[in-house]
Amino acid sequence: MLSAHTVGDIRAAEEALAATLPDGELMRRAARGLADSLGLIPAGEVVVCLIGPGNNGGDALYAATHLLDRGVRVDLCLLDESTVHAEGLAAAQAAGAQLVKAPGGQHWCLDAIFGIGARPGLTGKAAEWESWLDHERPYTFVVDVPSGVDVDGATLPGVHIGAEATVTFGTYKNALLADPAAGAAGTVSLVDIGLAPHLPSPSIEAIDAFDGHLLDRALPDERSHKYSRGVLGIAAGSEQYAGAAHLCVAGAQAGLAGMIRFVGSAALSQRVVDRAPEVVAGRGRVQAWVVGPGSGDDAESQLAMALEDGVPVVVDASALQHVPDRFEVPALLTPHAGELAAMLDTTREQVEGDPLGHATAAAQRWNATVLLKGRRTLVAQTGAPTRVNLSGSAWLGTAGAGDVLAGFAGSLLAAGLDPRDAGSVAAYLHGVASVQANPDGPIVATDVAYALPSAVAAFVRGDLA
Numbered sequence: 001m002l003s004a005h006t007v008g009d010i011r012a013a014e015e016a017l018a019a020t021l022p023d024g025e026l027m028r029r030a031a032r033g034l035a036d037s038l039g040l041i042p043a044g045e046v047v048v049c050l051i052g053p054g055n056n057g058g059d060a061l062y063a064a065t066h067l068l069d070r071g072v073r074v075d076l077c078l079l080d081e082s083t084v085h086a087e088g089l090a091a092a093q094a095a096g097a098q099l100v101k102a103p104g105g106q107h108w109c110l111d112a113i114f115g116i117g118a119r120p121g122l123t124g125k126a127a128e129w130e131s132w133l134d135h136e137r138p139y140t141f142v143v144d145v146p147s148g149v150d151v152d153g154a155t156l157p158g159v160h161i162g163a164e165a166t167v168t169f170g171t172y173k174n175a176l177l178a179d180p181a182a183g184a185a186g187t188v189s190l191v192d193i194g195l196a197p198h199l200p201s202p203s204i205e206a207i208d209a210f211d212g213h214l215l216d217r218a219l220p221d222e223r224s225h226k227y228s229r230g231v232l233g234i235a236a237g238s239e240q241y242a243g244a245a246h247l248c249v250a251g252a253q254a255g256l257a258g259m260i261r262f263v264g265s266a267a268l269s270q271r272v273v274d275r276a277p278e279v280v281a282g283r284g285r286v287q288a289w290v291v292g293p294g295s296g297d298d299a300e301s302q303l304a305m306a307l308e309d310g311v312p313v314v315v316d317a318s319a320l321q322h323v324p325d326r327f328e329v330p331a332l333l334t335p336h337a338g339e340l341a342a343m344l345d346t347t348r349e350q351v352e353g354d355p356l357g358h359a360t361a362a363a364q365r366w367n368a369t370v371l372l373k374g375r376r377t378l379v380a381q382t383g384a385p386t387r388v389n390l391s392g393s394a395w396l397g398t399a400g401a402g403d404v405l406a407g408f409a410g411s412l413l414a415a416g417l418d419p420r421d422a423g424s425v426a427a428y429l430h431g432v433a434s435v436q437a438n439p440d441g442p443i444v445a446t447d448v449a450y451a452l453p454s455a456v457a458a459f460v461r462g463d464l465a
Contacts, residue, residue, distance in 0.1 A: 003202035031062030033191030043071030053083035056115030061088030121158025154178035170195030229258025230414035233286035244294020251404035254452030255411025290410035292319025392431025400445030
């Protein structure tokens with residue numbers, strides 16, 4: 001699992017690590033790792049390094065000495081000569097780096113203007129450099145985080161650098177995993193500088209292919225039967241959106257629950273059972289509910305019915321309009337930005353500008369786990385690291401995909417996972433399945449549902465491609 005930490009925790013860990021090392025060793029490690037990560041720049045090319053104050057600029061200056069050793073030419077633009085890392089500047093110039101007044105003509109750039117401790121937003125000369133980058137479009141690498149982003153909040157409140165690649169040190173930062181800031185970072189590579197033993201619990205996590213153990217407690221064994229594996233109740237679909245019922249059921253059948261009960265009108269129930277004969281129509285004892293995908297005017301009564309059972313519940317789509325003041329059962333809410341905006345009485349633009357802040361606030365407000373769907377879906381729960389999903393393809397933005405996700409997450413919930421694991425594993429494998437269904441697209445939601453069982457199996461085996 002990938003982990004990101006707050007600026008305060010990273011600073012404390014760096015201090016603790018530095019106390020165990022010879023003077024300057026931490027910067028030498030960072031500079032060497034940075035230079036090694038810049039192997040894409042061929043010998044003979046010119047890279048312009050935009051150098052700000054302190055250690056972030058120092059990392060780039062020492063990295064420049066390694067670039068020069070392998071034949072890359074280096075131009076240095078200094079934000080403020082009085083605040084530059086003096087020893088690093090001397091080393092870079094001694095190795096052959098040239099000072100230039102402004103960037104111009106270079107096809108490669110290294111952003112080392114500001115590190116993790118700076119205020120978000122660029123002004124003055126730094127903003128002028130960003131304007132040059134935006135106009136000339138050199139291939140841009142970033143040192144640690146793109147200058148100008150909100151590192152902890154992962155927002156973009158002002159002018160900031162956008163890059164093709166970021167080289168970060170010790171641990172990921174919130175702004176490198178969560179949107180919208182992550183969109184400015186490009187491809188992120190992590191340089192190990194020995195920080196891990198000194199870091200506390202992360203602020204953000206991201207499931208990867210080696211986290212199949214998260215499903216261990218919900219997997220069946222030779223003693224399992226359909227009831228012990230968990231029964232999922234689904235109240236979804238309507239005459240207008242009958243397909244949502246089918247897709248939610250298809251997602252649930254791709255999960256770990258042993259049985260699915262469907263509650264709806266007689267006509268819709270018959271259609272669901274005709275298409276999925278394993279489903280039982282009618283209410284009965286369940287271990288979890290999914291309510292809302294494609295529901296009509298009965299969404300409020302369906303949610304009230306599910307909450308009466310006192311079991312975990314996935315609340316999606318129209319049912320999100322009827323949530324109680326506080327949930328007394330384990331709940332997974334699955335809004336997109338527009339739905340969460342309506343719940344929080346704000347705008348879609350505000351939510352999309354700060355998804356981490358709004359998902360966190362909603363989780364606390366409703367005493368629930370909030371799965372905020374988006375390019376990088378978030379799963380927020382009070383008192384635990386927020387999880388961000390890094391899987392999936394652009395083709396996953398297709399009608400019905402959310403219905404499949406809700407059913408799949410509900411199946412994991414019924415099988416015994418808690419809402420945070422159910423939501424984050426469901427989002428991860430839902431994304432994986434979208435790629436496996438057709439890596440180059442296009443896909444429809446049914447394709448994702450059909451690809452989910454093989455994705456689950458590979459995840460459990462630990463050989464997910």
